[in-house]
Amino acid sequence: MLTLPLSRPDGQPLSVLCLGAHCDDIEIGCGATLLTLAEQSAINVHWQVFTSTPERRLEAEAGAKAFGSAARELSVEILDFRDGFLPYEGTAVKEAFEALKQRVQPDLIFTHYGRDAHQDHRLVSELTWNTFRNHLVLEYEIPKWDGDLGQPSVFCAVDAETAARKIALLQQTYNSQNQKRWFTDDLFHSLMRIRGMEANAPANLAEAFFARKLSLGPGHAQR
16 A cells, blocks of 8 residues: 655645544544654654643643643643533634644644544544645544544554554543543554554554545645
8 A cells, every 4th residue: 555654845734733532532533643643753743732620731741741841842732611512612713723823834734533422522523624625634533422433534554563552542641531431541542453453554553533534636725
């Protein structure tokens, strides 16, 4: 399978915007990919989470620092919208996206799967596309009770060490979640194993993403 590397033609660090509705979403959805990208090329990361509590904010800040430790630059913003209620605070959430657009012009955006069953996830995905209309956007997946996993089209192969590091960092950082029945090592590893099989990844492990639009060829000015 042909592999396309992610890098800027001018040699500058790749600007990566990570968006999560909840405090552990980014790490679960694309944590191993971020670790892999940082090993392969220079990246700057802006990390934005939309819902939190005081306890969860501390966890999210620690998670961002752990998963973004190898980035050239890391900026973290944790907002305090209420979990489960993002669609009902739509105006304020939209304003947060508009403010973000003024501060960050990313080369690559990680956001939620547009058909995710969770209402907060769907809104973040919708507003990502509404706000950043001419960017490379990859939608990550979150395993959950709803059984809404789809058929992704983009894969990032990860090695066994990186996969293990992702899982260890999740368990170390999110103490408030590790008593939940679904927040387990085997679940996180199993999903990477399935996606690794689908991608024919060298170590049989991968994270997967949905790409609505992907342009191949010479770049063009953003507008």
